[in-house]
Amino acid sequence: MMNCCGLITVQKEPVPLQSIEVELEVKDHVATVVSTLKYQNKEDKPVEAVFVFPLPGDAAVCHFSAVIGQKEIVAEVKEKQEAREEYDDSLSSGQQAFLLEESEQSPDIFSMKVGGLAPGESASIRLEYVTELAVQADDGLRFCLPAVLNPRYQPQGSEGASVQVFSVPASLVPYTLCFCGRLFSPRPICKVESSCSLEPLQYLNTDQTQATVKLAAGHKFDRDVELVIYYKDAHQPTAVVEAGQTSAETGTLMGDPVVMVSLYPEFPQSVMSSVASCGEFVFLMDRSGSMGSSMNSKERHQTCIMSDRDTLLLLLKSLPMGCYFNIYSFGYNYEHIFPQSVEYNQKTMEEALKKVEEMEANLGGTEILKPLKHIYSQRCIPNQPQQLFVFIDGGVVNTKKVLCLVKKNSSCHSCFSFGIGEGASSALINGLAKEGGGHAQFITGTDRMQPKVIQSLRFALQPAVEDISVTWGLPKGVSVTVLSPPITSIFQGQRSLIYGQLTGQGAASTDATDGCVTVRCSLPGQPLEMKLVFSVRPAVDTGLTVHRLAACTLIRSLEMEDREQQHGGMKEKVVQLSVQSGVSSSFTAFIAVNKADGKVIQGPLVRRNIQLTVENKKNDNSVFFPKTNMVISASSLDVIGCKEATAPKQPPRDPLLQLVSLQKASGCWILDPDLAAALGKTSEEVTSEVWATILALIWLHGFKMDAKEEWELLAMKAASWLRAQNGRNLIHKFYLFTPQAVSRNFWMPIKAN
The missing domain is CATH 2.60.40 (Immunoglobulin-like)
Structure with a gap:
């Protein structure tokens, strides 16, 4: 490094x-x-x-x-x-x-x-x-x-x-x-x-x-x-009403009260227990030269590109059967594993993983706009909502052009972004997720990439939320002008912020009058409603923090609109609002x-x-x-007193990744000497695919509970495969061997009857 x-x-x-x-x-x-x-x-x-x-x-x-x-x-x-x-x-x-x-x-x-x-x-x-x-x-x-x-x-x-x-x-x-x-x-x-x-x-x-x-x-x-x-x-919803600036003119953003509403959706357990079995998952990986550097100073053997490869392994093993996927990588130019997204099965997964193992940080610069344009030019797959995962460790000059392109295509996909290492552009990482209706994550210091990425995959696999609407109930004489862009996506536990300018004679009243904001949407099989009641009475001594955040939100929206229109029509409004606020x-x-x-x-x-x-x-x-x-x-750039370290010998593969690498696309583990070795068993003790799968699950629950967020999705897929084999009794037996029954220091041998 x-x-x-x-x-x-x-x-x-x-x-x-x-x-x-x-x-x-x-x-x-x-x-x-x-x-x-x-x-x-x-x-x-x-x-x-x-x-x-x-x-x-x-x-x-x-x-x-x-x-x-x-x-x-x-x-x-x-x-x-x-x-x-x-x-x-x-x-x-x-x-x-x-x-x-x-x-x-x-x-x-x-x-x-x-x-x-x-x-x-x-x-x-x-x-x-x-x-x-x-x-x-x-x-x-x-x-x-x-x-x-x-x-x-x-x-x-x-x-x-x-x-x-x-x-x-x-x-x-x-x-x-x-x-x-x-x-x-x-x-x-x-x-x-x-x-x-x-x-x-x-x-x-x-x-x-x-x-x-x-x-x-x-x-x-x-x-x-x-x-x-x-x-x-x-996850407590809140609303703050901030009084306007006394020196500002009534009717302007800074002169009127502004409300900031923070909502946290909670989905019913029946919805959260289900995982989508469809979707087109596109992974866009940074392979610029800088991805060859170490993830952190403590683990110098683990480079960013190596962590990318491990992450892709977990992602591909966690995808549901019936979905579609593709992997792009970019530097000066871009590459893709398949000409277009393919159906996820054992053959395509193996082909992709073979190419992933060959990935190196050898594509030069960080030209992300070209692969994005190519991805968006591809034909949409019916009934397979696109989920785009973007991994990048730096930034680009043309950030605003990139974000404009993502927003232009936001109606047909969600974008999940990951900033890798120190100095990743927050404007690019957060902007990709915001404009793409997804979620942003940063991997810094000693953070492991895999759990954060799998957490985002969970968001992507949540049931689709449709028909999102926001309505206000305000006291007589008070109206609201919403300053935030429309809410286009909702995820379990993710905050939704709404800014609104309150106008009318009752807006600045000191009387404690209540208002409310209601967000409605549709989940598979049932409607969802989030309602927050709040006092319209402005809070005392809050300064102008909420007004400034609201002004910034509106300014960014107007700037984006200006770039989309490409004729500078919003500049005058932005300058006026910027000077005023x-x-x-x-x-x-x-x-x-x-x-x-x-x-x-x-x-x-x-x-x-x-x-x-x-x-x-x-x-x-x-x-x-x-x-x-x-x-x-x-x-x-001239580095003084620095020489690239000689590449160390490759460390042995993490046992969890070794086990995961042997799982099939369907979710099962097959009879394989490598699997037996990974489990610490003999080939004679692993005598069927059903028992091989159960043994793998027992090993995960018994020895890798601290990394559960990394393997939980692929374990769910394995359990579904077992049920499909009429293995309900075996599932019951499996739970007898979870950590409640088997300690980490006692690995019980199990043989098929």
Whole structure:
């Protein structure tokens, strides 16, 4: 694995960023993040500092200010070109200026320019954003402070020239990071997990609804700061009504109350116990050069592509008979195992697995748009809803084009996305799932890919939910304008968020009047209704967090509509909303100019690129953001003091995967010496397919219960096969040998009668 790297200029000049302090505040499932970046110019000439950095893709940047001496300068949101011209004009006239702008290509990349730092002068930059926390499949709420910025692949023929950037080990990044967080929840906080070392969780009250969390000393810039927060009884629907801004005009989004409704569907057990037996499952695998790197520092022998192969094995063994499938892989170009999706059976499964074993990280860059276009061009299979699984470890320049394509085809498929390793683009991973009506997962640190992917397969195999509708019941004189896109998919346990602007004379009333929102949909054989009653009375002292999240949601929807229409019709609306709400967009920027002291900066400014942790992705030839001067070329990345490690000997295969590899597509295990060896038995003790299957199931239940989420689907398929063999008595016998009857230290031999 290559060391994570920072950015440095060719001459290796000093850079003026000294430290970053991050304060996190989490209230239920909403996070507010305040970052303070401290600069000092230690040179004998004025400088312009440029800092390119990642943020969560769905973050609403809502504040940008600078403190010079005792003077605070608060930035305004303006149309992007206007802000750039004002910045340039200010520097030309000798004034200090600060510019913060979002990439036009991907909403998770920002650039900040600190212009006009005089020799010896210090500046403190304050950046604030709010973001929703995504619900993981294990019910945890994921917060990620991106610290690693992977190079973004730019498709051939894209405009823009690359800027030469050199890399150094992450340990040499000169600035420090201080991170602390405060957690508030209406329900007890059970635990907080992280890919980074944390100090022990400190509770602030006896009911454990408030707590603080801090990074342990010695944190290095080699990974994102990821927290997963677990609440007790997390799946509780909630609604918050936030009062409008008193200085804003009534009738505008910021002037009216806004409601945020959070719903968690609970399906009947009769529905959840059934698994779909149809569907077209398409797996799109990243095989760019960077997938040859290690999954994490503790298991260097396990590369990302090796984990992909193991994951595909489990996926293919878990598919139901009667479905269709295909596997695509991509780099500069793309490949597919079959010309079009084929019916899942023993022959096609074996053919696919043979090709999977040959997969290597040898396809170069990360061109995902071409294979997606090909997949969507294929004929839909009647009565086989398409489920697309996308695996990627980095990002691309054309994120918004990719998401636009997925949304355009969202009516005919669901998209489940997986970000592999540090620095995977949150805008791309979350956007694929959001626009494709699926679910996103991130595999970082020591996470195993297989359980998370199988959890998403469970979502894909849930019964199809149709005819989704949302209705409101509000007090007289109050109406609602829904700001969120329509709900197109519902999964068991997955949160659905709805933002609405409340208008009318009764909307801002202090009277405690109730309203309700009802979501109705159809499940196989029965309707489902979710209803939440809430007080329309605005909450006290909630700030403008909900308004900003609602504004961000509406801005992203309008930007997507603008790209779909391809004539720029939404730009004016986006700029107006962005300026009014103070929330960033791809068409606006934050601009601050120090006009107070009247000082003029003498002499030309020298540009200094700020070092940032960047993971060197070999063979990707990656660049990013030509239209905003934010470009990195992986071909120009120079690794100092790093050599590729010699490939270690292949470790023995995991016993679970060895057993799974011997299962047939139908669900059974056959008479095979390899199976007997995997079970620790002799061939004489495994004398029929029925008993071979039962023995395999007993082994799974007796020795691999800690990995149950990985094999449960294929075990269900095996049990169904046994029932089809008139094996109900055998099924009964099987359960006598589950862990309740057989300890892990006693493997009871069983012989057929």
